[in-house]
Amino acid sequence: MYTTRRIRLNAICPGYTITGLTTAFDKSGSATGDAAEGKKVLEKKILAPWDGRPATAEEMGYPLVAMGSDMFSYMSGQTVFFDYGLTSSWEYAGALNA
Numbered sequence: 609m610y611t612t613r614r615i616r617l618n619a620i621c622p623g624y625t626i627t628g629l630t631t632a633f634d635k636s637g638s639a640t641g642d643a644a645e646g647k648k649v650l651e652k653k654i655l656a657p658w659d660g661r662p663a664t665a666e667e668m669g670y671p672l673v674a675m676g677s678d679m680f681s682y683m684s685g686q687t688v689f690f691d692y693g694l695t696s697s698w699e700y701a702g703a704l705n706a
Contacts, residue, residue, distance in 0.1 A: 613624070616683065618675050618683060620688050621676070621691065624654050626662045626665065627665050633646075637649040660695050671688065
């Protein structure tokens with residue numbers, strides 16, 4: 609079925625972000641389910657290699673607002689990584705090791 613409505617569909621892939629789900633996410637990083645241990649593991653794996661920091665929920669909101677605005681009126685079907693360059697560093701490292 610074809611629709612005449614022009615619905616833009618974009619997505620963000622956020623990096624490590626402090627939200628109401630952070631404790632549950634931290635627990636998932638631990639073999640025992642301990643949030644403090646999981647936080648250390650995730651920070652070591654995700655943040656430490658590139659001297660990163662967790663984002664705030666507000667920082668993830670900014671790109672969402674921009675993408676939903678008229679400034680991005682022609683953008684559709686995109687997945688955008690907002691992770692302070694983490695994904696790019698992984699891709700670069702992968703390309704170097706290929």
